[in-house]
Amino acid sequence: MTRSQAEKAADIEEAFSLFDNWEDRYQVLIDLGKMLPPMNASDKCDSNRVSGCQSNVWMVATLQDSPTGPVVVFSADSDASITRGLVSILWQVFSGQPVSDILEFDIDEFLDRLGLMSHLSMNRRNGLFSMVLRVKALAASAGVGA
Amino acid sequence: MSDVKHAHNLAYDVELIRADFPLLHTSVHGKPLVYLDNANTTQKPRKVIDALMEYYTTYNSNIHRASYSIAERSTHEFEQGRAKVKGFLNARGVEEIIFVRNATEGINLVAQSYGRTNVGEGDEIIISAMEHHANIVPWQMLCEEKGAVLKVIPVNDDGELLMEEYEKMLSERTKLVGIVHMSNALGTVNPVEEIIRLAHAHGVPVLVDGAQSAYHKVIDVQKMDCDFFVFSGHKLYGPTGIGVLYGKRELLEQMPPWMGGGDMIASVTFEKTIYNELPNKFEAGTPHIAGSIGLGAAIDYLNGVGMDRIAAYEHELMEYGKQVLTAVPGLRMIGTAKEKASVFSFVIKDIHALDLGTLLDTQGIAIRTGQHCAHPVMKRFGVEATGRASLACYNTKEEIDALARGLVRVSEILG
Incomplete structure (x- = not known):
C-alpha cells in the first residue's frame, strides 16, 4: 500500500532528526536524491527546465485520476546532488498525492522543521520555488473542477 | 598602527x-572561516572600517557647497581620497580620476560618452573572449544602437589571448579596444602594454578593465599608457559602491557628460547649461563621500604594506x-x-x-x-x-x- 503524505513526511523528518551538523544533513539529502526514480533523459530538455540560477531542475508533471480522486504525478531531476535531494523530498511529499493534501502542505514550514530552511529555502534561485508553484497550480486546477 | x-x-x-x-x-x-572568494570581494582592514565610522560619527556632511567646518573637512577628505587614487594609479592629475559606483559603471560611462560620440555604423570595437559581462554588454548595447560590430579576440586552451589574431583585427574601422587586465574566471594576466602599443599604432584608444588586477599588482597608468582604466573599490579592500574611472585628460575633456545634475555644472539657465571642469563634469549629484574616504584608507593601508x-x-x-x-x-x-x-x-x-x-x-x-x-x-x-x-x-x-x-x-x- 502506498504511504500517505503525512507518513512520508514523518519518515523524512526522522532521517534528519538524527543529525545536527550540516555535513551530515547534506549527506542525508544526497542519499535522498539517490532514491529519486530516474527521469527519462529525453524529458530533460529546455522546455521542461525550471528556471534556476546555480543548478538545473527539470520536471514533467501531470494531473491524473485515481480511485480516491485526482492526484498530481511528476518526475523530476537536477544536475546537482544536493538540489536532487530537495527534488526528492518534493517528489515524496507531493507526487501521487491527493490534490487536497498538496494544497494544504506547507513546504516552507516543513523544511524549517528539517532544519534546512536557513540554507535551502524554496527560493527563486534554485528553481525549486517554481517547481512547487507548478505542482500547487496543477493541484489547484483540479480543485476548481471538483 | x-x-x-x-x-x-x-x-x-x-x-x-x-x-x-x-x-x-x-x-x-x-x-x-577560510575566505577564498576574494575575486568577488575582499575583506576590509580595520583602518577602512574606522575611517567610515569616523566620517559618519564626526564629520558627515555634503561636499563642495557648504561653508562650515565639518563640510570643509568632508570635502577635503573626499578629495584626498581622489588624490590617493591618483597616486595609487600614478595618474598625471586628480582631474583624471572620476568616481563611479564600480568598474562596471566606469565602462558604461566610457561606452555611453566616448563610445556614442566616436563610434558609428560599421565601426568596430575589439574585446576578448575572456571578458567579464561588464566588459561585453555595454559594448554590445553601443554596437546595437550604432550598427557597429563587436570583434572578439580568441583564447587558446591555456586561457591566453591569441595575439596574432588580435593584430589582424585592428583596422581603420577599429574605434576602441576594451581588454581585461586580469581574468576573473581564469586568472590570466594579459599583456596589456603590448595590446595598447599595437592599438595606438592604429590610433585606437584602449580601455583596461582592472577590476581584478588593481589589488594584486602595482598599477602605473602612465607606463601602461592605457587611455582608460577602471576598478572597483570593494575588491581593493575598500567599501562597496565606490569605483574609479581613470581617463587621459585630453580624452575626458573631449567627452560629453553622461549624466546631468548637480555638481557637474558651472552654471544653469533654461536656455543653456555650462558644464563643470574635470572631474566634476562626470560626477552628477552627491557622490559616495564615505566611499572615497574608505577607499583612500584602503590605499593608505596597501601603501603601508x-x-x-x-x-x-x-x-x-x-x-x-x-x-x-x-x-x-x-x-x-x-x-x-x-x-x-x-x-x-x-x-x-x-x-x-x-x-x-x-x-x-x-x-x-x-x-x-x-x-x-x-x-x-x-x-x-x-x-x-x-x-x-x-x-x-x-x-x-x-x-x-x-x-x-x-x-x-x-x-x-x-x-
Whole structure:
C-alpha cells in the first residue's frame, strides 16, 4: 500500500532528526536524491527546465485520476546532488498525492522543521520555488473542477 | 598602527596582516572561516572600517557647497581620497580620476560618452573572449544602437589571448579596444602594454578593465599608457559602491557628460547649461563621500604594506596552490596561462559546482561557484560552471591546504 503524505513526511523528518551538523544533513539529502526514480533523459530538455540560477531542475508533471480522486504525478531531476535531494523530498511529499493534501502542505514550514530552511529555502534561485508553484497550480486546477 | 610595522618588516608577516582584518576571525559552522572568494570581494582592514565610522560619527556632511567646518573637512577628505587614487594609479592629475559606483559603471560611462560620440555604423570595437559581462554588454548595447560590430579576440586552451589574431583585427574601422587586465574566471594576466602599443599604432584608444588586477599588482597608468582604466573599490579592500574611472585628460575633456545634475555644472539657465571642469563634469549629484574616504584608507593601508610585497607574496601563494591543488584527485584546472595571478578555477570529476560550494561551506571554506559573470569563457572551455578559489594579501598556505583537504572530503561525500 502506498504511504500517505503525512507518513512520508514523518519518515523524512526522522532521517534528519538524527543529525545536527550540516555535513551530515547534506549527506542525508544526497542519499535522498539517490532514491529519486530516474527521469527519462529525453524529458530533460529546455522546455521542461525550471528556471534556476546555480543548478538545473527539470520536471514533467501531470494531473491524473485515481480511485480516491485526482492526484498530481511528476518526475523530476537536477544536475546537482544536493538540489536532487530537495527534488526528492518534493517528489515524496507531493507526487501521487491527493490534490487536497498538496494544497494544504506547507513546504516552507516543513523544511524549517528539517532544519534546512536557513540554507535551502524554496527560493527563486534554485528553481525549486517554481517547481512547487507548478505542482500547487496543477493541484489547484483540479480543485476548481471538483 | 600595524600597517606601519609591516613596512619595516623585511619578511612578509601574514599573521600581522590578518590581525588587521576583523572578519577573518569569524567562524562558520563552528570552523574558522577560510575566505577564498576574494575575486568577488575582499575583506576590509580595520583602518577602512574606522575611517567610515569616523566620517559618519564626526564629520558627515555634503561636499563642495557648504561653508562650515565639518563640510570643509568632508570635502577635503573626499578629495584626498581622489588624490590617493591618483597616486595609487600614478595618474598625471586628480582631474583624471572620476568616481563611479564600480568598474562596471566606469565602462558604461566610457561606452555611453566616448563610445556614442566616436563610434558609428560599421565601426568596430575589439574585446576578448575572456571578458567579464561588464566588459561585453555595454559594448554590445553601443554596437546595437550604432550598427557597429563587436570583434572578439580568441583564447587558446591555456586561457591566453591569441595575439596574432588580435593584430589582424585592428583596422581603420577599429574605434576602441576594451581588454581585461586580469581574468576573473581564469586568472590570466594579459599583456596589456603590448595590446595598447599595437592599438595606438592604429590610433585606437584602449580601455583596461582592472577590476581584478588593481589589488594584486602595482598599477602605473602612465607606463601602461592605457587611455582608460577602471576598478572597483570593494575588491581593493575598500567599501562597496565606490569605483574609479581613470581617463587621459585630453580624452575626458573631449567627452560629453553622461549624466546631468548637480555638481557637474558651472552654471544653469533654461536656455543653456555650462558644464563643470574635470572631474566634476562626470560626477552628477552627491557622490559616495564615505566611499572615497574608505577607499583612500584602503590605499593608505596597501601603501603601508607595499603593493610590490603583496604581489610577491601572492605569487608565492599561487605557486604553492598550483602544486597542492593539481594533486587533488580528479581536479582539472581551467586557465593555465603562463602569466597568471591569484585565481584557481577548477572542476572536479563530474561534481556540480553548487554541491562543491555548499559542501565546502560546511567546512568553513568560502569559494565562488558558478559561471563568474563570464558565460562565454565557460563555453570556450566546455564547462557548465567552475569552482573558483581566489587569493588576497591575507591568505595563507594553511588555508590552501584546508581547501585541498576540503575538496578531497567533498569527493568522498559525493562518491
